[in-house]
Amino acid sequence: MKNICVVGVGYxxxxxxxxFADLGNRVTALDIxxxxxxxLKRGVLPIYEPGLEEMVKRNVSSGRLSFTTSYAxxxxxAEFAFIAVGTPEGVDGEADLQYVRAAAEAIxxxxxxxxxxxxxxxxxVGTGDWVAEIVRAKQxxxxxxxxxxxxxxxxxxxxxxxxxxxxxxxxxSLDHDAANxxxxxxxxxxxxxxxxxxRTAEMIKYASNAFLATKISFIxxxxxxxxxxxADVKExxxxxxxxxxxxxxxxDAGLGYGGSCFPKDVKAxxxxxxxxxKHPQLLQAVMDINHDQRRLVVSKVRELLGDLDGKVIGLLxxxxxxxxxxxxxxxxxxxxxxxxxxxxRVQGYxxxxxxxxxxxxxxxxxCEDAYEAANGADALVICTEWNEFKQLDFERLKGTMxxxxxIDGRNLYDPAQMHRLGFRYRGMGRGYNGNGYSQP
Ligand code: NAD
Ligand code: UGA
Numbered sequence: 001m002k003n004i005c006v007v008g009v010g011y012x013x014x015x016x017x018x019x020f021a022d023l024g025n026r027v028t029a030l031d032i033x034x035x036x037x038x039x040l041k042r043g044v045l046p047i048y049e050p051g052l053e054e055m056v057k058r059n060v061s062s063g064r065l066s067f068t069t070s071y072a073x074x075x076x077x078a079e080f081a082f083i084a085v086g087t088p089e090g091v092d093g094e095a096d097l098q099y100v101r102a103a104a105e106a107i108x109x110x111x112x113x114x115x116x117x118x119x120x121x122x123x124x125v126g127t128g129d130w131v132a133e134i135v136r137a138k139q140x141x142x143x144x145x146x147x148x149x150x151x152x153x154x155x156x157x158x159x160x161x162x163x164x165x166x167x168x169x170x171x172x173s174l175d176h177d178a179a180n181x182x183x184x185x186x187x188x189x190x191x192x193x194x195x196x197x198x199r200t201a202e203m204i205k206y207a208s209n210a211f212l213a214t215k216i217s218f219i220x221x222x223x224x225x226x227x228x229x230x231a232d233v234k235e236x237x238x239x240x241x242x243x244x245x246x247x248x249x250x251x252d253a254g255l256g257y258g259g260s261c262f263p264k265d266v267k268a269x270x271x272x273x274x275x276x277x278k279h280p281q282l283l284q285a286v287m288d289i290n291h292d293q294r295r296l297v298v299s300k301v302r303e304l305l306g307d308l309d310g311k312v313i314g315l316l317x318x319x320x321x322x323x324x325x326x327x328x329x330x331x332x333x334x335x336x337x338x339x340x341x342x343x344x345r346v347q348g349y350x351x352x353x354x355x356x357x358x359x360x361x362x363x364x365x366x367c368e369d370a371y372e373a374a375n376g377a378d379a380l381v382i383c384t385e386w387n388e389f390k391q392l393d394f395e396r397l398k399g400t401m402x403x404x405x406x407i408d409g410r411n412l413y414d415p416a417q418m419h420r421l422g423f424r425y426r427g428m429g430r431g432y433n434g435n436g437y438s439q440p
Contacts, residue, residue, distance in 0.1 A: 172201020317384025
């Protein structure tokens, strides 16, 4: 049992703190957002993440997990302080480190005993050293501490499973004693542990996210060629994926990547390269392709409906991916804006992200379910591949729509079946030209 403080109770901090508590440690989770902390004390979570609410309640009742807004209280007995605050996109595409700075300063001012500061936020290479400088400068009296980078690789929607069964644990520090103590915390997870220097650990995180984003843009580029030549990108991805050197994961063509991480992290990595006078041309292409995919969906709507003025479009799925309520950089937001700019009225439905959607897309009419989102619509656009959209009552759906266009931004459906059902269907890279599969 170790005493751990987690700074920031968002997607990463809340999952990290709760999982460490579940592993038997005593965790105090801290946030400057008083409302979040008050709600958490009452068992109300700030985010939707499958399984998390039950796990939080269990660990709070057992006395292993508590919440506070006080750094002094959170650090009183802590041996480790995990920083898990946000690092959003700054004005020039760089990572905005204001929250990391504030957290480092507050830790320095409040720490009353030697401490290992573990950085879990995704931060530019060199940030660990910078955090150490801040802490040193802000301590009222010198107190030993060490900074260890421990990047997080969990995905929203499967965060608990990802945290508890990581593919690897990366630790960055030249202080081997500190790294070993952080490694000990992770031993129950039984994943390979790689200890490297701070900067290398920070780069492993960016390179990993950028590589996954590259896979997505790669398959989206292939999808567009497939579509022109009459091939089906879903089968192409399956066929490629059998090769263990390639792998099937992250080869789903569609609207491209969204969310709070890939978009900002690829941009921040490109920014770091540019600042060093390097020319990150692959990263630039990855971003360009991703950007184009959202526009491509809108052009498919136009292709089927013509002028958008006065048309009604239903969006199925609004969150950036299934099993989360996170709307940060969700493709649905930009798609809705383009459709509205063209004069269309947009209505949408998401199984869990409706509250967040209301904030991000105030001009979209929010509906009770998929069928209401289809009601009176000229076209439906599938933005998020939630399970409940996989086997809809298509006859009912068609009966309620004004026209029969479906633009499947996540390739959920079988094009031939949708055609048989009487829909005018467009997937992403499915080689379907409207009259059947096109021949090369
Ligand atoms: P988030 O926005 O969900 O949560 C951040 C939390 O930090 C908020 O509750 C905020 O109030 C709090 N905070 C801000 N400043 C603070 C301060 N000075 N002291 C205490 N609390 C403070 O962020 P997130 O999505 O959990 O991401 C956190 C970091 O982890 C980012 O760097 C992100 O890139 C990285 N990351 C995120 C994910 C993910 O799936 N979301 C996965 C891996 C890594
Ligand atoms: C991603 C990474 O997968 C995590 O390892 C990482 O920790 C996290 O970013 C982070 O650094 O924050 P996340 O953004 O939660 O996790 O979700 P993903 O499942 O990676 O999906 C990201 C986006 O890519 C989504 O919009 C998704 O729809 C899209 N995607 C994913 C595709 O378009 N195709 C795919 O094949 C896979």
